[in-house]
Amino acid sequence: MSADSLPATVTRLDARGCLVRLDDAIEGLPADGHELWCGVRGRIHMRDRRHQKSPVAVGDRVLVQHTQEDRGAVDSIEPRRSSLSRPGARGGRVEHVMAANVDRVVIVSAFDDPPFRPGMIDRVVAVIEFSRLEALIVVNKMDLGESPPPEVAAYEAMGYPVLLTSAVAGEGIVALRAELTGRTSVVAGHSGVGKSSLLNAVQEGLGLAVGDVNAVTGRGTHTTTAAVWLALEGGGAVIDTAGVREFGLFGIPKRDLPWLFRDIAKLAPGCRYPDCSHTHEPECAVQEALVEGELAPFRFDSYLKILESLEEPEPG
Ligand SMILES: Nc1nc2c(ncn2[C@@H]2O[C@H](COP(=O)(O)OP(=O)(O)O)[C@@H](O)[C@H]2O)c(=O)[nH]1
Ligand SMILES: [Mg+2]
Ligand SMILES: [Zn+2]
Structure with a gap:
């Protein structure tokens, strides 16, 4: 990081690069001195982000250099405190x-x-x-x-x-x-x-x-x-x-899904098998709750649909 690195947030992405909002305004820039269009410097391009579509994401905290007029360059990206991902190319x-x-x-x-x-x-x-x-x-x-x-x-x-x-x-x-x-x-x-x-x-x-x-x-x-x-x-x-396709089920292992449904997770300790998938196992508390009307059928439908859509982990 050099002395004139400016802290900023990535506000949008397009094919040319990203738009950032500077924490502190600079004279003569759009959006009251806060906006710079940035390219991403080669050396951070793929570092640690080989399996990602783009090295920066909207919401990333970055350090940028002001290069000319309303242009700049992203120097570094702070580690993310959280992220929401969706499957991209190469079969997700x-x-x-x-x-x-x-x-x-x-x-x-x-x-x-x-x-x-x-x-x-x-x-x-x-x-x-x-x-x-x-x-x-x-x-x-x-x-x-x-x-x-x-x-x-x-x-x-x-x-x-x-x-x-x-x-x-x-x-x-x-x-x-x-x-x-x-x-x-x-x-x-x-x-x-x-x-x-x-x-x-x-x-x-x-x-x-x-x-x-x-x-x-x-x-x-x-x-x-x-x-x-x-x-x-x-x-x-x-x-x-702009939509909901953004919120794909990236990286969710099939066996984790029961724990991501709060109502199903709450019933699961009553199942005979601790790794019950609640689909076919005997003495399944989730199935019983469904029959008793204690679990909303629409929730179980959603669970089954998502379960079917998740890939099995690769063997090995
Ligand atoms: N009746 C009704 N129409 C709404 C309401 N909110 C948005 N709309 C209309 O729904 C359409 C889509 O709105 P938009 O904000 O673009 O939805 P987005 O795609 O989710 O961002 C527009 O025609 C809006 O005028 C609402 O509370 N009631
Ligand atoms: Mg919209
Ligand atoms: Zn079960």
Whole structure:
């Protein structure tokens, strides 16, 4: 590190490099003196990050050199305190870090339009548990419904906080702002559920593009991998993502999955076999709870779907 290395946060990535937000402003730069476009210097390019798509991720803390005008170069990357990854190229073996240094994942769903899909929430919650992050579940577009979807009770029973919001009616926005302030959150959820609308409501002036549902869910759009880091006025930051494909099940071993479902994990000690997969074993407490109506069937469905999608560990 040289004397004029500037501490900064990576706020977005594109083919040319990354945009960073400097901790301390410099005169003559965009965004009130805070923004530099950076290339990543060759020597850090692949060091320790051979299996990663890009050496830097949105949310990374970096040291940069100001080279000319609004340009700079990333000198070094701080170790990540947490990260959220999805499988990238080579059959999912290349790690694609979607967001670095986050505390919490805000899972946004909609009451309707697009329809409420608990399967998506369950998948992201499993990733959150695996990554040891906090979860906040948001059900947006509550202006389209009278009462929350029935599945919400199951998440609350497991101890996950749930917020009901409407970006158009301004419902739940104060509470959401309070939840976001002072920590770094990443927002996950299907296209069209209202992620960008909610963030625009939380903080005036963010000016995030809001799509109409059909336009943003159209196939072939490449906006789904974009993530943007945004500083919040009251402290903290939020990373807006364009979709949910970002939250793949990277690196989760099959045998770990039962422990990533809180309701299933709680029942598992009652099973005959300590390594019970809860799919076919005799004297399975999870199966019994299902029959007794003590485990929500939608949760078990999600568990089975995810279990099938996870690869067996390679022998040896
Ligand atoms: N009825 C209703 N529509 C909303 C709400 N929030 C967002 N929308 C609409 O849903 C569409 C998608 O919103 P957007 O914020 O782009 O969703 P994103 O893809 O998750 O970022 C837009 O047409 C918004 O106007 C809401 O609370 N209620
Ligand atoms: Mg959006
Ligand atoms: Zn079992």
